[in-house]
Amino acid sequence: MNLSLGSRRLTVESRPVASRTVRFLAPTFSVALAFVIGALILLATGQDPVLAYTEMIRKGFLGRLAITGTLIIATPLIFTGLAAVVAFRMKVWNIGAEGQFILGAVASSGVGLWVGDQVGGPAGIVLMLVAGALAGALFAALAALPRAYLNTDEVISTLMLNFVALGIMNYLIFSSFSFWRDPGRATFPVGKFVEDVLLLPRMVGRLHVGLIIALAFTVIIWWALRYTKWGFEVMVTGDSPRAALYSGMRVDRKILSVLMVSGALAGLGGGIEVGGVLGNLDPRALSLGVGFTGIVVAALARLSPFGVIPVAILVASFSNAAPGLQVLGIPSEIVILLEGILFLCIVAGEWFLRNAIRVERMAGPAGAEAPAS
Amino acid sequence: MAESVPEVPSGEAARLTGITKHFFGVAANEDVDFDLRWGEIHALLGENGAGKSTLCSVLAGLYHPDSGEIHLDGEPVDLSSPHQALDHGVGMVYQHFRLVDRFTVAENLTLGHPETGFFTSRRSLERQVGELGRRYGLEVSPQAAVWQLSVGEQQRVEILKLLYRGVRILILDEPTAVLTPQESQNLFHTLRALADDGQAIIFVTHKLDEVMAVADRVTVLRDGRKVGAMPTSEADPATLARMMVGRDLSVPERPRTAPGEPVLSIKGVTAEGDRGLEAIRDVEIEVRASQIVGVAGVAGNGQRELAEVVTGLRRPKRGQIIMGGVDITRSSTLDRIKLGLGFVPEDRMRTGMAGGLPLAANLALKAYRQPPLSRGPVLSKQAVEYRARTLEKQFDIRGVRGALPTSLLSGGNIQRAILARELSAQPRVLVAAAPTRGLDVAAIQAIRQLLIEEAEAGTAILMISEDLEEILDLSDEVIVLYEGQVMGRLPRDRADPDLLGMLMAGRTVDAA
Numbered sequence: 001m002n003l004s005l006g007s008r009r010l011t012v013e014s015r016p017v018a019s020r021t022v023r024f025l026a027p028t029f030s031v032a033l034a035f036v037i038g039a040l041i042l043l044a045t046g047q048d049p050v051l052a053y054t055e056m057i058r059k060g061f062l063g064r065l066a067i068t069g070t071l072i073i074a075t076p077l078i079f080t081g082l083a084a085v086v087a088f089r090m091k092v093w094n095i096g097a098e099g100q101f102i103l104g105a106v107a108s109s110g111v112g113l114w115v116g117d118q119v120g121g122p123a124g125i126v127l128m129l130v131a132g133a134l135a136g137a138l139f140a141a142l143a144a145l146p147r148a149y150l151n152t153d154e155v156i157s158t159l160m161l162n163f164v165a166l167g168i169m170n171y172l173i174f175s176s177f178s179f180w181r182d183p184g185r186a187t188f189p190v191g192k193f194v195e196d197v198l199l200l201p202r203m204v205g206r207l208h209v210g211l212i213i214a215l216a217f218t219v220i221i222w223w224a225l226r227y228t229k230w231g232f233e234v235m236v237t238g239d240s241p242r243a244a245l246y247s248g249m250r251v252d253r254k255i256l257s258v259l260m261v262s263g264a265l266a267g268l269g270g271g272i273e274v275g276g277v278l279g280n281l282d283p284r285a286l287s288l289g290v291g292f293t294g295i296v297v298a299a300l301a302r303l304s305p306f307g308v309i310p311v312a313i314l315v316a317s318f319s320n321a322a323p324g325l326q327v328l329g330i331p332s333e334i335v336i337l338l339e340g341i342l343f344l345c346i347v348a349g350e351w352f353l354r355n356a357i358r359v360e361r362m363a364g365p366a367g368a369e370a371p372a373s
Numbered sequence: 374m375a376e377s378v379p380e381v382p383s384g385e386a387a388r389l390t391g392i393t394k395h396f397f398g399v400a401a402n403e404d405v406d407f408d409l410r411w412g413e414i415h416a417l418l419g420e421n422g423a424g425k426s427t428l429c430s431v432l433a434g435l436y437h438p439d440s441g442e443i444h445l446d447g448e449p450v451d452l453s454s455p456h457q458a459l460d461h462g463v464g465m466v467y468q469h470f471r472l473v474d475r476f477t478v479a480e481n482l483t484l485g486h487p488e489t490g491f492f493t494s495r496r497s498l499e500r501q502v503g504e505l506g507r508r509y510g511l512e513v514s515p516q517a518a519v520w521q522l523s524v525g526e527q528q529r530v531e532i533l534k535l536l537y538r539g540v541r542i543l544i545l546d547e548p549t550a551v552l553t554p555q556e557s558q559n560l561f562h563t564l565r566a567l568a569d570d571g572q573a574i575i576f577v578t579h580k581l582d583e584v585m586a587v588a589d590r591v592t593v594l595r596d597g598r599k600v601g602a603m604p605t606s607e608a609d610p611a612t613l614a615r616m617m618v619g620r621d622l623s624v625p626e627r628p629r630t631a632p633g634e635p636v637l638s639i640k641g642v643t644a645e646g647d648r649g650l651e652a653i654r655d656v657e658i659e660v661r662a663s664q665i666v667g668v669a670g671v672a673g674n675g676q677r678e679l680a681e682v683v684t685g686l687r688r689p690k691r692g693q694i695i696m697g698g699v700d701i702t703r704s705s706t707l708d709r710i711k712l713g714l715g716f717v718p719e720d721r722m723r724t725g726m727a728g729g730l731p732l733a734a735n736l737a738l739k740a741y742r743q744p745p746l747s748r749g750p751v752l753s754k755q756a757v758e759y760r761a762r763t764l765e766k767q768f769d770i771r772g773v774r775g776a777l778p779t780s781l782l783s784g785g786n787i788q789r790a791i792l793a794r795e796l797s798a799q800p801r802v803l804v805a806a807a808p809t810r811g812l813d814v815a816a817i818q819a820i821r822q823l824l825i826e827e828a829e830a831g832t833a834i835l836m837i838s839e840d841l842e843e844i845l846d847l848s849d850e851v852i853v854l855y856e857g858q859v860m861g862r863l864p865r866d867r868a869d870p871d872l873l874g875m876l877m878a879g880r881t882v883d884a885a
Binding site: 226227228229230231232235236239240242243244245246247248249250 | 684686705706707709710716718720723724725726727728729730734735737738739741742747750751752754
């Protein structure tokens with residue numbers, strides 16, 4: 001591609017590998033640019049961007065309450081982010097983390113209500129979380145089986161299954177007198193609370209051990225992708241399914257296992273949200289789009305498991321700061337706006353990782369060249 | 374329009390001076406001079422990676438050189454897009470055709486043509502195509518859809534497209550790679566007729582015979598630099614080969630070991646192609662230990678399907694495949710690999726390799742399942758790397774740079790790597806599809822040498838190739854596939870190019 005500007009010519013060439021500098025600079029500039037655009041929008045709407053940003057940092061990170069609140073919000077995002085990383089690494093597009101997260105919450109709250117205080121705390125918690133992961137995996141399998149054996153489009157099926165999951169949860173609480181619903185509350189339907197022994201232990205303030213579990217799974221996923229035969233097969237299949245088939249790999253089973261692992265992670269996230277924060281099946285608190293945000297988190301983390309952690313925390317800090325901004329008269333929607341701008345800027349920045357721009361003088365062969373990115 | 378060139382021009386058509394083009398710090402062209410005269414066929418000879426394609430792409434406006442000048446018809450020009458080059462009358466036929474499959478020949482010709490309006494007279498177009506076709510031996514039906522045409526015919530459409538666009542400097546990038554010997558002959562006649570009409574033709578090749586057969590002059594490139602240029606009347610193949618490779622070449626000698634037991638038997642196998650039609654029908658092939666059976670044929674006559682059926686990537690409809698006494702007709706690819714089947718696929722970049730991954734991963738593609746590369750579910754990165762280093766040294770794979778994608782390697786090194794992986798598994802049967810297609814002379818020689826040594830070591834080799842020379846040099850027995858059927862079966866000493874060429878074109882021959 002060529003573009004002439006006066007006596008200079010801009011040439012775009014694809015580059016196979018970006019240098020270390022570019023790999024650092026591109027995302028840094030992207031993030032900076034996102035905040036600049038956000039500031040311009042704030043200015044245009046008559047708000048003070050400096051105030052808004054300092055408030056976001058203050059309410060998101062400074063002080064015990066702020067940081068624990070942020071980390072609590074980040075925990076489920078780490079799970080759904082990891083879920084997307086695992087699937088996207090193999091170029092299998094699981095858009096269904098939202099539904100898998102919800103069904104994980106349904107299953108683990110169900111198991112929690114069922115075991116009551118019969119088995120004691122630790123065993124009960126493990127049962128709840130396993131149930132959550134299992135439910136997420138099985139729900140993902142609904143999309144994975146036809147994808148693996150009939151080659152249906154997993155984007156559509158996982159996306160649509162989100163609505164199925166949401167419908168199931170709403171039905172259990174709002175439209176029926178199910179096992180999950182608290183019969184004692186006649187006015188507004190809510191989920192029955194599990195026994196206190198089944199709640200995840202807390203570390204600092206309301207911050208529960210779910211964060212530690214999330215960090216542990218980050219390490220496990222990183223290790224599995226990098227140091228196991230399974231991870232190797234995921235990598236090969238993601239790069240070239242034909243090469244995978246040719247070298248004797250079972251691509252169909254890999255699709256199944258990857259989607260189920262992805263679903264299990266999202267489902268586990270749902271279970272941890274119930275055990276660590278909610279204590280019951282709360283449809284309003286569980287349908288805030290954690291699954292969809294996970295996709296954004298994974299994309300911003302460039303599909304790196306460890307990248308998921310800081311990105312999830314950053315995005316969580318936005319949500320955590322939003323109510324505080326509202327108090328100052330700054331519309332809390334600014335955080336959603338910023339999330340979106342950030343995403344667009346990072347995606348645009350990706351382009352610079354794959355392409356190099358060169359500026360040359362048109363006249364003569366001795367034109368100066370400078371990489372512009 | 375082409376018919377507006379009645380008088381034969383003379384003199385210089387194009388001059389490239391001091392062309393330098395770097396890609397990511399690697400010089401593809403370094404200070405290359407090249408000149409082209411009207412009415413000549415000028416061969417551009419060199420190994421793969423010598424910079425032939427880059428030089429042509431510079432002239433065709435695809436790349437802008439880092440430095441250097443281009444003169445067309447004596448005027449300095451700045452070609453910053455293929456479009457501009459076309460406007461200057463420079464056009465290129467690429468190795469991979471740029472035609473719209475579903476469109477007719479006529480539609481492909483008008484596509485992107487500056488004089489194509491919203492309404493175009495179909496009749497006048499078809500008349501012009503007919504005229505051009507007759508004049509230069511480029512007959513092809515204007516109403517035919519491109520997907521219905523043979524590869525040779527599609528190539529004619531590419532040439533017609535450029536002539537119709539008014540191109541007078543025609544660049545052909547390895548045009549014979551996809552043709553039968555007879556089709557190549559026809560192409561040579563066409564090129565000669567064009568040159569006689571005053572067109573200037575650049576003919577890119579790495580085949581010496583073709584240079585001698587068709588070109589008026591030849592320019593030899595090596596490692597991005599020009600080594601020399603001379604009229605072909607003053608050149609001889611040995612000199613050209615030395616210039617191209619930088620040293621003398623010896624032809625690998627195929628010792629004749631007596632073949633052993635039958636190791637691979639393909640019995641009456643019929644299989645469907647991707648479109649659901651029978652791509653191979655009742656194929657019978659037997660390969661013995663230490664034997665190389667060559668499968669000859671024009672591309673698209675069932676070779677790919679045959680290889681896929683043997684390797685388990687495609688299920689046969691009928692028939693049986695037996696390997697080392699075991700019926701593997703229904704076995705998975707993995708089981709076949711475990712039984713000792715090696716496969717060098719024709720599609721190196723997507724089937725043979727996961728192109729985006731580092732070479733070390735690709736070299737581990739099959740061995741990763743067993744120790745020392747893995748124990749239980751755990752993969753040893755060190756063992757993978759160590760094995761890669763060893764194979765790189767043993768098979769002389771060059772240009773590897775750590776974790777960079779394998780697709781950045783040259784074709785020859787990629788093929789060496791595939792062979793390294795397959796041969797290090799010590800296969801009993803090796804299926805090699807188009808093992809040297811598109812490779813440079815030195816790499817071809819090395820790959821053939823590896824295949825010969827492997828056969829000597831007792832491996833049964835089924836070699837599928839469109840390169841007749843290769844088939845004749847290496848095979849103990851030659852099988853010709855035509856439209857999915859075995860047209861003929863010849864022992865090496867009875868096979869010759871003419872006979873094979875006729876069988877490849879579907880003619881039954883008594884001797885077969």
